[in-house]
Amino acid sequence: MSKAHNGEAARSSEDLLSRLESDHSDLIDLYRRMLRKSIFTNRSELRPNRLEQLAADESDDLLRYLRQPDREQAVRHGADLCEAGLGEESVLGLGEATRQFFLSKISHEPVVPAIRAIDEYLHAVIQGFMRGRGQAILNEQERIRSALQRTLGRYSLQMEVAASLAGVTTSILDLDILVTTAVELIRERFDLYYVGLFLTDESRRWAMLRAGTGEAGREMLRRGHLFEVDSNSLVSKCVVSGEPWVILDVGRDDTFIPNPLLPDTLSEAVIPLRTRGKVIGAVTAQSRQVAAFSDLDVTALRILADQLANAIENARLFTELRRSEEKYRTLLDNIEEGYYELDMDGRYTFVNDALADLIHAPKNKILGSNFQQFIDPEYAERVKQAYQAAFELGGAVHGIEYKIRSKEGSSRFVETSALLSRSVMGEMTGLRGIVRDITARKQAEQYQIERKALERSNKELEQFASVASHDLQEPLRKIQILGDRLNTLYGESLNDEGRGYLDRMRIAANRSQKLIEDLLSLSRVETQGQPFVRVDLAKVTKDVAADLEERIAQVGGSVVIGELPVVEADPAQMRQLLQNLILNGLKFHQPEQKPQITVFGRILDAKPRSVKTPNAEALCQIFVEDDGIGFDEKYLDRIFQPFQRLHSGKEYEGTGIGLSICRRIAERHGGEITANSQPGQGSTFIVTLKVHHSNETKP
Amino acid sequence: MNLDKRPPILLIAEDDPDDRQWIQEALVETHALVEIHFVEDGEDLMDYLYHRGKYKSTSTLSYPGLILLDLNMPKKDGREALKDIKSDPRLRHIPIVILTTSKSKEDVFRTYDLGANSVILKPLKYSGYLDILRTLRQYWFEMIELPL
Numbered sequence: 001m002s003k004a005h006n007g008e009a010a011r012s013s014e015d016l017l018s019r020l021e022s023d024h025s026d027l028i029d030l031y032r033r034m035l036r037k038s039i040f041t042n043r044s045e046l047r048p049n050r051l052e053q054l055a056a057d058e059s060d061d062l063l064r065y066l067r068q069p070d071r072e073q074a075v076r077h078g079a080d081l082c083e084a085g086l087g088e089e090s091v092l093g094l095g096e097a098t099r100q101f102f103l104s105k106i107s108h109e110p111v112v113p114a115i116r117a118i119d120e121y122l123h124a125v126i127q128g129f130m131r132g133r134g135q136a137i138l139n140e141q142e143r144i145r146s147a148l149q150r151t152l153g154r155y156s157l158q159m160e161v162a163a164s165l166a167g168v169t170t171s172i173l174d175l176d177i178l179v180t181t182a183v184e185l186i187r188e189r190f191d192l193y194y195v196g197l198f199l200t201d202e203s204r205r206w207a208m209l210r211a212g213t214g215e216a217g218r219e220m221l222r223r224g225h226l227f228e229v230d231s232n233s234l235v236s237k238c239v240v241s242g243e244p245w246v247i248l249d250v251g252r253d254d255t256f257i258p259n260p261l262l263p264d265t266l267s268e269a270v271i272p273l274r275t276r277g278k279v280i281g282a283v284t285a286q287s288r289q290v291a292a293f294s295d296l297d298v299t300a301l302r303i304l305a306d307q308l309a310n311a312i313e314n315a316r317l318f319t320e321l322r323r324s325e326e327k328y329r330t331l332l333d334n335i336e337e338g339y340y341e342l343d344m345d346g347r348y349t350f351v352n353d354a355l356a357d358l359i360h361a362p363k364n365k366i367l368g369s370n371f372q373q374f375i376d377p378e379y380a381e382r383v384k385q386a387y388q389a390a391f392e393l394g395g396a397v398h399g400i401e402y403k404i405r406s407k408e409g410s411s412r413f414v415e416t417s418a419l420l421s422r423s424v425m426g427e428m429t430g431l432r433g434i435v436r437d438i439t440a441r442k443q444a445e446q447y448q449i450e451r452k453a454l455e456r457s458n459k460e461l462e463q464f465a466s467v468a469s470h471d472l473q474e475p476l477r478k479i480q481i482l483g484d485r486l487n488t489l490y491g492e493s494l495n496d497e498g499r500g501y502l503d504r505m506r507i508a509a510n511r512s513q514k515l516i517e518d519l520l521s522l523s524r525v526e527t528q529g530q531p532f533v534r535v536d537l538a539k540v541t542k543d544v545a546a547d548l549e550e551r552i553a554q555v556g557g558s559v560v561i562g563e564l565p566v567v568e569a570d571p572a573q574m575r576q577l578l579q580n581l582i583l584n585g586l587k588f589h590q591p592e593q594k595p596q597i598t599v600f601g602r603i604l605d606a607k608p609r610s611v612k613t614p615n616a617e618a619l620c621q622i623f624v625e626d627d628g629i630g631f632d633e634k635y636l637d638r639i640f641q642p643f644q645r646l647h648s649g650k651e652y653e654g655t656g657i658g659l660s661i662c663r664r665i666a667e668r669h670g671g672e673i674t675a676n677s678q679p680g681q682g683s684t685f686i687v688t689l690k691v692h693h694s695n696e697t698k699p
Numbered sequence: 700m701n702l703d704k705r706p707p708i709l710l711i712a713e714d715d716p717d718d719r720q721w722i723q724e725a726l727v728e729t730h731a732l733v734e735i736h737f738v739e740d741g742e743d744l745m746d747y748l749y750h751r752g753k754y755k756s757t758s759t760l761s762y763p764g765l766i767l768l769d770l771n772m773p774k775k776d777g778r779e780a781l782k783d784i785k786s787d788p789r790l791r792h793i794p795i796v797i798l799t800t801s802k803s804k805e806d807v808f809r810t811y812d813l814g815a816n817s818v819i820l821k822p823l824k825y826s827g828y829l830d831i832l833r834t835l836r837q838y839w840f841e842m843i844e845l846p847l
Binding site: 465471473474477478480481482484485488513517520524528 | 721802803804822823824
C-alpha cells in the first residue's frame with residue numbers, strides 16, 4: 001500500500017469516523033437487531049444482556065479498527081465471537097449489517113478506501129471466527145473421542161468387574177461371607193469411597209446393613225445400622241420403588257441425609273437387590289467425586305446387583321436348608337427308632353442317638369465304619385445282599401431282620417427298611433434307613449415257637465402214652481394171661497423148679513405192668529391236667545385221709561390236718577399230690593412205730609420275687625411232716641426223679657414214681673417241692689405253689 | 700327171651716387171635732346160648748354190618764344182638780367204627796360193649812362219649828374172661844331185652 005494512498009484513505013477514514021461516532025447508537029442498534037434475528041442459530045445460548053454487550057463490543061471494535069487498523073486484533077476478535085458461542089449466521093450477519101450501514105452513510109461520496117478498510121476488517125473477523133470455529137470443532141471431536149474412549153474402557157471394566165464378582169459371589173454359600181466379599185470387591189473395582197449392603201427383614205419393615213466397607217462399615221455394623229423401609233432414606237426409597245436412586249451432587253440435593261461416618265461422600269448411587277421379582281435389599285455406592293455415576297455405571301451396578309441378589313438368595317436358601325437339616329437331625333436324634341445313612345461303600349455317614357444306643361457304641365466309632373461291623377456275623381451276608389440288591393436294582397430294602405453284634409451277648413434283634421439316597425443330580429449316594437428294635441417281638445415269636453414245640457412234644461407224649469397204654473401193655477397182658485393159663489392148666493404137671501420160674505415170670509410181668517402204668521400217670525400230669533379252679537386244700541386233705549382210712553388203720557397211724565389255704569389249682573392233681581405225700585409218710589414209718597402224719601399250710605407274705613416281676617406273686621406252702629425213717633439230704637434230688645428209690649423193693653414196695661409225680665404237679669402249678677430230713681428223724685416235704693394263675697391255664 | 704327164635708348173634712371185633720381164642724373158650728365154658736361171629740378189624744366189621752365185601756352173598760346174616768368191640772385194631776380202629784355205627788340210624792340201636800386195655804380216664808370218657816354202652820378193661824387173667832362173658836351173658840342176653 002503506497003503512502004499517498006494511505007494518506008488519502010486516512011483522510012476519508014477520519015471523515016467516516018467522525019460520522020460513525022455521531023451515528024454510533026444507530027450501529028449498535030443495527031447489530032442488536034441482527035443478533036436477535038439469528039439468535040437460534042448460535043452454538044450456545046445468548047442471554048439478552050450478553051447480546052446487548054456483544055452488540056456494543058462489536059461496534060467499539062469496528063471503530064477502533066477504523067481509527068487504528070490492526071488485523072491481528074480483528075482476527076482475535078473473530079475468535080472471541082466464536083468463543084462467545086455465535087454461529088456462522090450471526091457472524092456473517094454482523095458483517096453484512098456493517099457493510100449496509102456504511103454504504104448507506106457514504107453512498108454520495110467516493111470513499112473506496114474506507115469501504116476497503118471495512119472489508120479488510122470484516123475479512124479478518126471472519127477469518128478469526130472460522131479459525132476459532134475450526135479449533136472448537138477439533139476440540140469437540142477430541143472431547144467426544146476421549147469421552148467415548150473413557151466410557152468404553154469403563155464399560156468393559158465394569159462388565160469385567162460384574163462378571164468376576166458374579167463368579168466370586170455365586171460360589172459363596174455363606175451369606176455373611178458373601179455380602180462382605182461383595183461390598184469389598186465393588187468398592188475396589190469401581191474405585192469407590194464406600195459400599196454398603198442392606199437386606200430387608202422378613203416383615204419388610206427394616207432394611208438392615210449386612211455389610212459395609214472400611215472402618216465406617218465396621219462401625220455401622222457394630223451399631224446395627226438400619227433404616228425403616230417406610231422412610232425417606234435413599235435405601236428405603238430404592239427398596240420400595242425397586243429402582244436405582246442416584247444423587248450426583250449431595251451438596252445440591254436437599255433429600256440427602258449426610259452420614260457423619262462418611263463425611264467425604266459427594267455422590268451416591270443406591271441400587272436395588274432384586275431376585276425372583278422381589279426386592280430383598282439395596283447396595284449403596286458412594287464416591288468422593290461429584291457426579292461419579294454415569295448411566296453406564298448405574299447399568300453395570302444394576303447387572304451386578306441382580307447377580308448378587310441371586311447369590312444372596314441362594315446362600316439364604318442354603319442356610320435355610322442347612323438349618324432345616326440341622327433341625328431334621330435334631331429331630332432324628334429324638335425319635336425312638338434308629339436312623340442311619342450309608343455311603344456307597346456301606347460306611348455309616350450318619351446315625352442318630354437311638355441307633356447308637358441300639359448298636360451300643362459311641363457315634364464316632366460308628367461313623368465311617370462299615371455296617372457289617374455291627375451286625376451279628378450270622379446275619380451280615382443277608383443284610384449285605386439286601387443292600388446290594390437295592391443299589392443294583394435301584395429299589396428299597398423292606399423289613400430286613402438281623403441281630404446286632406454284641407460282646408456282652410445281649411442279643412438285640414432289629415428290623416431295617418431303607419431307601420436309596422440320591423444327589424440333586426440324581427446320582428446314587430448311598431442308603432438311608434430306619435432301624436426298629438424288634439427284640440420283644442422276636443422273643444414273643446421265639447416263645448411262640450417254643451410253645452408250639454412244647455405243644456408238639458406234649459402231643460407226642462400223649463401219643464407215647466397211648467402207645468404205652470395199648471400197644472406196650474398188650475403183649476405184657478398176653479404174657480400175664482398165658483402165664484395164668486399155664487399155671488391153671490398145667491401147673492400141677494410142672495415140678496417145683498418149673499413152677500418157681502413161672503411165678504417169677506408172672507411177678508416180673510406184673511411189675512412191668514405197674515411201671516408202665518406209673519410212667520403213664522407221670523405223663524398225664526401234663527397231658528391230662530385240668531384247668532385251675534379254687535380248691536380248698538383242707539377239704540382235699542380230709543377227703544384223701546378218708547380214702548386212705550383203711551391203709552392208715554393197717555399201720556395204726558394217724559393223719560393230723562392243720563390249717564390249709566384255698567388256692568387256684570387242678571383239684572384232681574392236688575388230691576393226687578396230697579395222697580402221694582401222705583402215702584409216702586405212711587410207707588416209710590419207723591419199724592414197730594405207729595406213724596403220724598401232719599399236714600398244714602400257709603400263704604406266704606406277698607413279696608416281689610425279683611425286680612423284673614414287681615407284681616407280687618402270692619405263694620403258699622404245704623407241709624407234710626412225718627416221724628418216719630427220714631433220709632440223708634444228699635439224696636434230696638434223687639428222691640424226686642422217676643423210678644429212683646433209696647430202698648429196695650424188698651424193704652419198701654413201690655416203683656419210685658410217687659414223688660416224681662408230686663414234683664411234676666408242683667411245677668405245673670408254678671411251684672416246687674423240696675424236703676427237710678435226717679435219717680431216723682422223720683421228713684418234712686414242703687410244696688410251694690402259686691396261689692393265683694392269671695390267664696395261664698395250662699392244657 | 701323167646702327160645703323159639705334163633706339165638707342172638709354176638710359179633711366180636713377183635714384182631715388178636717389169642718384174644719379171640721380165649722373169648723371163644725370162655726364162651727364155651729360159660730355155656731352161652733349165643734351164635735358168635737368174629738370180625739378182625741373195623742372195616743371187616745362195617746362190611747359185615749352193611750352186607751358187603753365178603754359178606755355180600757351171605758344173605759342169612761342178620762343184625763347182631765350185641766357187638767364186643769376192641770378199640771385197637773388195624774385199618775379202622777374201634778373208635779372210628781364206633782363213631783360210624785352210632786351215626787348211622789340203621790345201626791345205632793345195636794348195643795356195643797368196648798374191650799380196652801387203657802385205664803386212662805380220658806380214653807374211657809371219650810369212648811362213652813362216642814356212644815358205647817359199656818367199657819370193660821381187658822383182663823390180666825384167663826379167669827377174667829370167664830367173669831366177663833358170664834356177666835355179659837346174664838346181663839345182655841338174659842336180664843334185658845335187646846332191640847332184636
